[in-house]
Amino acid sequence: SKRLVIKVGTSSLVLPNSEINLRAIDQLAFTLSSLRQLGYEVILVSSGAIGVGMNLLGLEKRPETIAKQQAVAAIGQSELIKIYTQRFTSYHQQSAQVLLTRDVIDFPTSRQNVINTFEELLTMGVIPIVNENDSVSVDELDHLTKFGDNDQLSAIVCKLAQADLLLMLSDIDGFYSDNPHTNPDAILYSHITKITEMMEDAAGGKGSVFGTGGMTSKLKAAKRVLDNQSQMILASGKDPAILFDILEGKEVGTLFS
Numbered sequence: 001s002k003r004l005v006i007k008v009g010t011s012s013l014v015l016p017n018s019e020i021n022l023r024a025i026d027q028l029a030f031t032l033s034s035l036r037q038l039g040y041e042v043i044l045v046s047s048g049a050i051g052v053g054m055n056l057l058g059l060e061k062r063p064e065t066i067a068k069q070q071a072v073a074a075i076g077q078s079e080l081i082k083i084y085t086q087r088f089t090s091y092h093q094q095s096a097q098v099l100l101t102r103d104v105i106d107f108p109t110s111r112q113n114v115i116n117t118f119e120e121l122l123t124m125g126v127i128p129i130v131n132e133n134d135s136v137s138v139d140e141l142d143h144l145t146k147f148g149d150n151d152q153l154s155a156i157v158c159k160l161a162q163a164d165l166l167l168m169l170s171d172i173d174g175f176y177s178d179n180p181h182t183n184p185d186a187i188l189y190s191h192i193t194k195i196t197e198m199m200e201d202a203a204g205g206k207g208s209v210f211g212t213g214g215m216t217s218k219l220k221a222a223k224r225v226l227d228n229q230s231q232m233i234l235a236s237g238k239d240p241a242i243l244f245d246i247l248e249g250k251e252v253g254t255l256f257s
């Protein structure tokens with residue numbers, strides 16, 4: 001059976017007015033539960049803890065201090081998992097929460113424990129919902145405990161679980177020759193086998209307001225995946241049903257292989 005890692009960004013889970021996108025979460029849970037029934041093994045890497053926490057607390061912008069951000073992430077993460085669990089349960093699908101930090105992955109014993117946990121959950125037919133443990137590591141400069149962002153986390157999870165494919169769902173439908181929001185002449189790359197310096201330049205700077213990664217971090221994740229002889233598809237997360245299209249072999253988004 002095919003093992004998949006699906007990564008969704010905050011922009012797919014939180015609406016522009018900062019409300020939780022319940023419809024998107026429900027559609028995601030429906031799609032992933034269906035994929036399980038089709039025989040796929042599924043791991044979900046979900047951002048959104050701080051966004052959901054901000055929404056619960058009625059905050060308009062990210063708190064200034066790291067301690068406050070960590071508190072907001074802790075509040076948001078449990079609410080996010082509550083919603084996921086509710087939705088997955090309604091589709092008769094068991095899910096589980098796995099929170100990781102960089103140091104856990106770098107230390108051989110705990111790294112093996114994480115691998116074993118994924119293996120066991122997938123064998124049981126459960127969908128692990130993975131996120132960075134933001135309450136332990138939220139500082140962007142904290143290289144010991146921090147993965148960098150969930151794009152990197154999803155590529156690392158892909159390697160740990162030896163997944164066949166990383167499906168990265170973004171607010172954009174693929175990787176272009178230039179930022180399509182600023183350059184209407186940008187063309188979509190449908191298949192990339194090697195990431196060149198030219199592509200890294202085309203990825204430019206930061207992405208959306210909520211997401212921290214931007215296209216640069218997506219390329220970095222793709223590089224990790226390619227180095228590990230696995231595959232990644234970058235596609236739009238607007239409608240999770242796109243996952244059915246991709247797995248049926250339709251050409252959507254950008255394939256890195």
Ligand code: ADP
Pocket residue numbers: 008009010011012169170171172174175176177178179180181202203204205206207208209210211212213214215
């Ligand atoms: P996510 O929704 O996964 O958090 P991001 O907002 O971090 O995604 O990154 C996607 C954004 O990156 C796009 O919406 C676009 O504005 C920007 N971008 C910059 N360069 C490119 C490029 N060459 N191709 C596609 N998108 C690009």
